[in-house]
Amino acid sequence: MSRTSWKVMMITPFRLSALLVLLYSTGLPVGIHEAAAGDDGTTEIIMHGDSDMVDEEYIEDPGLFSGINTYSRSLVRQMPVDRGWTYDSPVDKSIKSMFHSTTLKLEYLHWSLEGPDNILLSAPILGVPDPTQPTPVFDRSTGIARGDGVALNYIDRTMETNGMRAALAFPVENGSLDWNVWGIFKNESTRPTASIYATRSTTIPDDDLVVVTNFDVNGDLASNTNVYDTSYSVNLDTEMFGTGVNYILDPYLPGEGFRMQPLFGFRFVSLRETMNQVGVDSGGGIGTPRTTTIYSKVENRVFGPTIGARAEYKHSRFTIGAEPKFTFGFNRDTNQVRTDQLFEATDPTIVSVQKNNEFSPTFQVSVYAKLNVNEHIRCFVGYDYLFIGQISRAYDIIDYNEDRTSTNPATGTKVREQHSKFSADGITAGLEFIW
Numbered sequence: 387m388s389r390t391s392w393k394v395m396m397i398t399p400f401r402l403s404a405l406l407v408l409l410y411s412t413g414l415p416v417g418i419h420e421a422a423a424g425d426d427g428t429t430e431i432i433m434h435g436d437s438d439m440v441d442e443e444y445i446e447d448p449g450l451f452s453g454i455n456t457y458s459r460s461l462v463r464q465m466p467v468d469r470g471w472t473y474d475s476p477v478d479k480s481i482k483s484m485f486h487s488t489t490l491k492l493e494y495l496h497w498s499l500e501g502p503d504n505i506l507l508s509a510p511i512l513g514v515p516d517p518t519q520p521t522p523v524f525d526r527s528t529g530i531a532r533g534d535g536v537a538l539n540y541i542d543r544t545m546e547t548n549g550m551r552a553a554l555a556f557p558v559e560n561g562s563l564d565w566n567v568w569g570i571f572k573n574e575s576t577r578p579t580a581s582i583y584a585t586r587s588t589t590i591p592d593d594d595l596v597v598v599t600n601f602d603v604n605g606d607l608a609s610n611t612n613v614y615d616t617s618y619s620v621n622l623d624t625e626m627f628g629t630g631v632n633y634i635l636d637p638y639l640p641g642e643g644f645r646m647q648p649l650f651g652f653r654f655v656s657l658r659e660t661m662n663q664v665g666v667d668s669g670g671g672i673g674t675p676r677t678t679t680i681y682s683k684v685e686n687r688v689f690g691p692t693i694g695a696r697a698e699y700k701h702s703r704f705t706i707g708a709e710p711k712f713t714f715g716f717n718r719d720t721n722q723v724r725t726d727q728l729f730e731a732t733d734p735t736i737v738s739v740q741k742n743n744e745f746s747p748t749f750q751v752s753v754y755a756k757l758n759v760n761e762h763i764r765c766f767v768g769y770d771y772l773f774i775g776q777i778s779r780a781y782d783i784i785d786y787n788e789d790r791t792s793t794n795p796a797t798g799t800k801v802r803e804q805h806s807k808f809s810a811d812g813i814t815a816g817l818e819f820i821w
Contacts (some may be wrong), residue, residue, distance in 0.1 A: 488556040493816025495549035497770070499573060499624055500809045501542040502781050507620065507663065508537035508600045509786040512609045523598050523611050526729065527673055532613045535598035538620065540577050540781060545624060547573035551814070561635045564651075569627035570810075577620045597665065599680075601799065602787045610788060612678060612729065614665030621662050622780065626810070628655040632711075634696060647696040653713050655748065657686040657808065661780035676731040680799070681724040684778040688746045690715040705756040705764075710749075717746035719778045721801050728796040729788070738800035740783075744776040756818065764818040770811060777808040 511517045523535035551568035582597055597618040598611040630653030637645035663680040667673075694711030719742050726735045754768030782804040789798030 487820070488554070489818055489820045491551075491553040491555075491816060491818045493551050493766075493768075493814045495551055495568065495570065495770070495812060495814050497547060497549060497570060497810050497812030499545040499547060499570070499626075500807075501545040501575060501624075502540040502622070502779070503543050505540040505781045506537060507540055507781065507784075508598070509602045510607060511537070511600045511611070512607045514609075517598075517600065520595060523596065523613060524609070525613060525670060525673060526610060530670070530672060532615065532670055533596055535596045535611065535613060536582060537598055537600060538577060538579065538618070540620065540622075542575045542577070542622070545573045545575050546812075547571055547624075549626075551816075555634075558633075561633055561647075564632045564634055564649075565630075567627075567629040570625060572623055572625040575622040575624070577622075579618045579620075583617070599663075599665065599678075599786065604790055604798070605787060612665065612667070613670070614667050614678070615670065616666040616668050618665040619663070622659065623661075624657070624659045626655070626657050628653065630654065630692065632692065632694075642700050642702060644697075644699050647698075649692075649694050649696060649709075649711070651692045652690070653692050653711075653715075653748070654687070654689040655715075655774065657684075657688075657774070657777060659684050659780040674731045676727045678728055679724075679726040680728070680784065681726075682780045682784050682801070683722045683724075684780050684783060685720045686746075686774075686777050687718045688713075688715040688748060688774060688777075689718075690748070703758055705758075706754075707756075708751065708753045710751040713748035713750075715746040715748040715774070717742075717744045717774075717776055717778075717805075719744070721778050721783045721803075723784055723799065723801040725796055725799050728799060733794070733796045736794070736796055736799075740801045740803060742778070742803055742805075744805055746774060746776040748775070749773045752814075754814070762820050764820070766814075766816060766818060768814045770814055772810045774808045776805040778805055779808075782806060 506517065508517060511521065514521050517537040518539040520534035520536055523532050524530060525532050547570055549568060549570035551566060553564060553566040555562050555564040579597060582595055596613050596615045598613055600608075601610045601612070602608055603610055630651060632649045632651030634647050634649040637647050639645060660681070660683045663678075665678045667676055667678070669675045690713050692711050692713045694709065696707060696709045698705055698707035720739065721742070722737065722739045724735065724737045725733070727733050728736070750770065750772045752768055752770050754766050756764045756766040758764050783801050785798075785800055785802040787798040787800075788795045792798065
C-alpha cells in the first residue's frame with residue numbers, strides 16, 4: 387500500500403463526520419421536528435421522518451423516527467388546556483359568580499294571627515237582644531221548655547303560633563334573585579264551654595243552663611233553637627304558608643352607608659282554616675238523642691305581582707333595614723260547610739261547596755337589624771307585619787238557616803260568601819350564611 391492511499395484512509399472518517407455535522411446544521415430533513423402556531427391558538431408539531439411510528443418510539447423521542455432518508459410528513463396537534471365546561475363562556479362565568487356570593491337565610495317566626503272577635507256561632511234569636519245571655523229556650527221539635535240557654539260568642543283575638551322561613555339569594559346581572567318559602571305551624575284554638583255546664587243545676591228548673599244554636603227559618607229571623615244539654619265543643623285550626631321570588635336591583639352607590647334598592651316579583655300565600663262544632667243533646671227525656679256536627683273549612687289562595695323596596699343603612703359591623711312590599715293579589719278561595727244530624731238524629735250528612743274570586747290586596751313590611759359575626763355569618767332580629775284583604779274565615783261562612791220548603795230542612799244550613807280582612811304580625815330571629 388502506497389503512502390498516499392494510507393493518508394486518504396486516515397482523512398476520510400474525519401471528512402465524513404464533518405459532512406454529517408454540516409448537513410444537520412443546515413436543517414436538511416434527518417428526523418427532526420418543527421413547531422408552529424395553529425390558526426386556533428393550538429400548537430402544531432411537524433414531524434419529519436418515517437411515518438411508521440409505534441407508541442414506544444414516540445414516548446422515547448417524539449421527534450426522531452427510524453428512517454432518515456425518507457421525507458414522509460406527520461402532523462401532531464397539541465390541544466389547549468381544558469378549563470372546564472363551556473371554557474369560560476358567559477354562561478360559565480355567570481354560574482361561577484352566582485355561587486361565589488350566594489346567601490342563605492334561616493329564621494324562626496313567632497307570629498300572632500288575627501282570630502275571631504265577638505263572633506256569634508248562631509243566628510240571632512227573635513226577640514232576644516243578646517243571645518249570649520241566659521234566656522228561656524224551647525225544644526225545636528216539641529216546643530217544650532228546656533231551661534235557660536246561651537249562644538256561644540267566640541273570642542280569640544290573638545292566636546300566637548310559631549313558624550319557619552328560609553330565603554336563598556344569588557346575584558344576577560344588575561341585581562340579585564331572592565327566593566323565599568315560609569310556613570306557620572297549625573294553631574289550635576278552643577272555646578271552652580265547661581263553665582256553662584258547671585253552673586247548671588237540675589234541681590232548679592230556672593237554672594237549667596244549656597248551649598243553643600239558633601237558626602233562621604227560610605232566611606227570616608226566628609226563635610228556632612238546637613239545644614245541647616250534655617256537651618258542646620268548638621275547635622278552630624288555622625295554618626299558613628307561602629312562597630315568593632323577587633328581583634332586587636343593585637344599589638346605585640355600593641358600599642357602606644344608606645342605600646335604596648327597588649324590587650319586584652311574585653308571591654303566593656295560602657291560608658287554610660277549619661272549625662268543628664259538636665253538640666250532644668240527650669233529648670230531655672222526650673226527644674231522640676242526637677250528636678250534631680257543623681264543620682266548616684276554607685282554603686284561601688292569594689297570588690299576584692309584587693313591588694317594593696329595600697332600604698338599608700350598611701356598616702362594616704352591622705346593617706339596619708326595612709323592606710315594604712305590596713302585592714296586587716287575587717284570592718281564589720274554596721269554602722265548604724258540612725252538617726250531620728243537624729236537627730234530627732235521622733238527618734244525613736249534607737255538604738255544600740262554594741268557590742269565589744276576589745281582589746285581595748296584600749301588604750307586608752319587615753324591619754330588621756343584622757350583626758356581622760364574621761365574613762360568612764350574620765345574626766339578625768326583626769319584626770314583620772302582614773295584611774291581606776278579602777279573606778274567607780271558617781267561622782264567617784256558615785249560613786245558620788232552616789229551609790222548611792225542602793223535603794230535608796237541614797239543607798238550609800250551607801256555605802255563604804263572606805270575606806273579611808286578615809292580619810298577622812310578630813318577631814323573627816335567625817342566621818344568614820354567605821359564601
